[in-house]
Amino acid sequence: DVKVTQSSRYLVKRTGEKVFLECVQDMDHENMFWYRQDPGLGLRLIYFSYDVKMKEKGDIPEGYSVSREKKERFSLILESASTNQTSMYLCASRYSGRPYEQYFGPGTRLTVT
């Protein structure tokens, strides 16, 4: 079974803090993704990575950055957390030859106060 794990299920941070969200996948997938999920808006793509050290902006990259130094690990960084970044964050990975099949982690519920 493919497993995508995220470092925390719940996280509470203060405005202005630097926040790191970690994601690890165990299936040697080339592609990895970070989404946020908000009620009524669905899943929105923040950043994705086609391979190690490669990154592409998604639909809502402002206020976020990413790092992919190893194939299995993809990190999302909130440089200076703000209250409008309170959300559910989902990481996903995918084999590049199957563009329709993303495997998601359980999500991190981030609250910024």
Added chain:
Amino acid sequence: QKEVEQDPGPLSVPEGAIVSLNCTYSNSAFQYFMWYRQYSRKGPELLMYTYSSGNKEDGRFTAQVDKSSKYISLFIRDSQPSDSATYLCAGSDSWGKLQFGAGTQVVVTP
């Protein structure tokens, strides 16, 4: 305007009924069409996908795509309480970039 539009529901049906879920999309470049299922406090998981137009059946689930009208459908026959979840439709272009609908919450009551 979102590239994939989906009614958020909730949609409540009695056990054994047919569940009908629909999405519309605007991106003509979409080649793959997917339905993901998300249980509470879990990440989404792929339920079904279709390539281009047509129907696909898998047990109690049928997915339909009509590219001429840009319409995506999912039907669940003989619905069970375990089908209670949020269902997300998605489209993907040739680069594999997915666009998701907002998700429809389905509640199947015993």
